Amino acid sequence: MELIHGAPLWLAATNFWVIRSSTSQRECVLVDVPPEPAKVIKFVKDANLKVVAIIATHGHIDHIGGIPTVVEEKEFLDDLDHQKIRVIAHKNDIELIRDPIGSSAMLGQALLQARLSTKIPELIEYLDDDVTFSGAGLSFDALHTPGHTQGSTCFKVKVEGLPPLIFTGDHLFAGSIGRTDLPGGSLDSLMESLVTKILPLSDDTVVLPGHGPSTTIGTERLTNPYIQEAIRTHGR
Secondary structure: OOEEEEEOEEEEEEEEEEEEOOOOEEEEEEOOOOOHHHHHHHHHHHHHEEEEEEEEOOOOOOHHHHHHHOOOHHHOOOOOOOOOOEEEEHHHHHHHHOOOOOOOOOHHHHHHHHHHOOOOOOOOEEEEEOOOOEOOOEEEEEEEOOOOOOOOEEEEEEOOOOOOOEEEEOEEEEEEEOOOOOOOOOOHHHHHHHHHHHHHOOOOOOEOOOOOOOOOHHHHHOOOOHHHHHHHHHHH
């Protein structure tokens, strides 16, 4: 497996991630696309990759604002069958995705000023809970982890012989958790999600968050005060 990290982008320094299997030739999957799609497109083109799917960990604008522009990029379409890019998101964030500007207050105005497309992608797939799907030679397990938003979802990738990876969006950060004071947020739900979906993962699982540096489940289990609190209040 080859993991390529693009860069933290836009006002909120949101991480976008590029991942592919070593056996997938040029195919890759993007995880979250901030509202700087030109930089994402350039990164993918410079690496000579082909995007087959985009995963949205949740529906906030700093994670999805660049998706419509990327999926409309003509050079990303398959030359033979005009295959379009799949977009994967949880069904509980459908309203955020349908109205990214109206649901994002001042950040929505920043998207308007950038004159980026807000068209809903043609091939968007709204997940139910705990499903598995494939892309770029990899298998992704979707773990619904409400709390930051109602549809917040972490995506785990397991490859034989390597530590598992999990893309946590704004659910879990190195040393912290996502905020829960925005519409649809719930601290109680986030803590419950941590205990039931994230803490059962192995300590060597690499955490790739939506903001900040990567970490591991083992490190967070030992050092993250919010996880300690989640265990105390929601542990079983």
